[in-house]
Amino acid sequence: MSFSNYLETELLDHVFAGNAYTSPSSVYVGLFTSSPTDADSGTEVSGGSYVRKAGTFTVSGNTATTSGAIEWPTATASWGTITHIGIYDASSAGNLLAWAALTASKTIASGDVFRIPAGDIDITLD
16 A cells, blocks of 8 residues: 555654644545545545545554455445545545555446455555
8 A cells, every 4th residue: 555645744744853743533445446646636436425434443563454344335326446445534535645456446336335344454564
């Protein structure tokens, strides 16, 4: 998973310049039909009952892993082919923190439910 330019800057500024960084109280997972990139320029799903979903993580060593499943509401319209996910600091708008391509893309039609099982998102620093 790649960190966004925003988060990279905040962390460097915090660690090396001593400026405060307030971590978000919750993080939210967004779905994309094109790569969000470090600059947050991808295409996030919209419409058809789509919303970002809160994610919970546990940290062990240098890896943060989702501790629960993340399930979106039933799509009421086509969401297209989901290719990437992004982690945000807000349920709408906000700042992209990290992003990654899915192992396998998934086309979501009206009536489908997109779900990520617990433990399937890992964010690792090495």
